[in-house]
Amino acid sequence: MAKAPAHRSIHSDGVPITRERILACALDLIDRDGIDGLSMRRLGKALGRDPMTLYRHAPNKAALLDGVAESVLGQLEVDTGAGEWTAQLREVARGFRRLALAHPQVVPLLxxxxxxTPLGLRPLGTLxxxxxxxxxxxxxGxxxxxxxxxxxxxxxFLYGHVLNELQELVESPDESDDLLRLGLHRLPIGEFPRLRGLAPVLASYxxxxELERGLDILLSGLTATLAEPDSPG
Structure with missing residues (x-):
């Protein structure tokens, strides 16, 4: 019987253990338990393999994390065809936010x-x-x-937005008063009157x-300050 190719291992269930399958399983573990919950031992157990057999696909945890980031960013679509550039960048921003919300534990990697890591040393998929x-x-143009x-x-802007959106904003979710829900009642009213006054706005985040408002400001500012691109001839 011919041996399996060197880049894949066959599990007892007959399913090849490929780099793609390893990264998908690693992503599942990170989604569930966070980055600190990922190890070669736990990954091998989840795949039903000896962890040592995984090192041919990822020599260490750092390479594994790079691969997970690459696999997630590989899902970010950028339409390079004809179209208004600000509209296309809005779609990129929305797509990045969707990925961040689908994989919040991966956001620190992204x-x-x-x-x-210097640009030239990053996984190609992340570039x-x-x-x-x-x-x-x-x-x-x-x-x-x-x-x-x-x-x-x-x-x-996107990195700041997703980090802000994913952070815990509510201290006491059962409270009906916005000031109490956010814990802003702890701030001295004489020192933070404006921040306390924004409690209803902050609570209705x-x-x-918020992404669309930020893009309005960012893209209009870029359009105003950068030289207008020449129309393709």
Whole structure:
């Protein structure tokens, strides 16, 4: 009988143990137990394999985390075809938010992990959104440098937005008074009158609506301050 290829192992159930299957299982574990809940031992147990057999697909936990981030970002669609660039960037922003809400435990990997790795050393899949957005914007007439500026501004905003949306805002959810629900009653009224006064607004936080407001401000500001792109000829 021919041996299985070196890059895949066959489990007793006949299903190949591939890198894709390993990353999908790792993502499930992170979704359930967080990044700290992921280990080669637990991953091997979930897959029904000796953890040592997984190292041919991921040499260490760091590589495994990079692979999970790459697999999630691989789901972010960027339409580089014809269309108004601000509308297309809105769709990118909405897609990123959907991924963040679907995998909140992975958000630290998407936001902070790439910052500690030089661009040229990052997994290729994590760079494709950047390349595709640069392609979209330069096709719309922006210079390469301005396209990069737009990308940085957009994702700087998105990272802050999803981190803010995912954090716990309510201290006492059973309270009917917004000031008590958010714990703002603890703030001295003489020192924080405006923040206390915003309790109803803070308590009615709508992540989707907040994203759209932020994009309105960001994209209108970029349109006003950057040179208008030339229309493709």
């Amino acid at each position: 936001v902070t992990r790439p910052l500690s 494709r959104p950047l390349e595709n957005i640069l392609t979209l914007l330069t096709a719309a 922006f210079t390469d440098a301005d396209a990069l500026h737009v990308y940085r501004a957009l994702f700087g 709508d992540g989707a609506a």
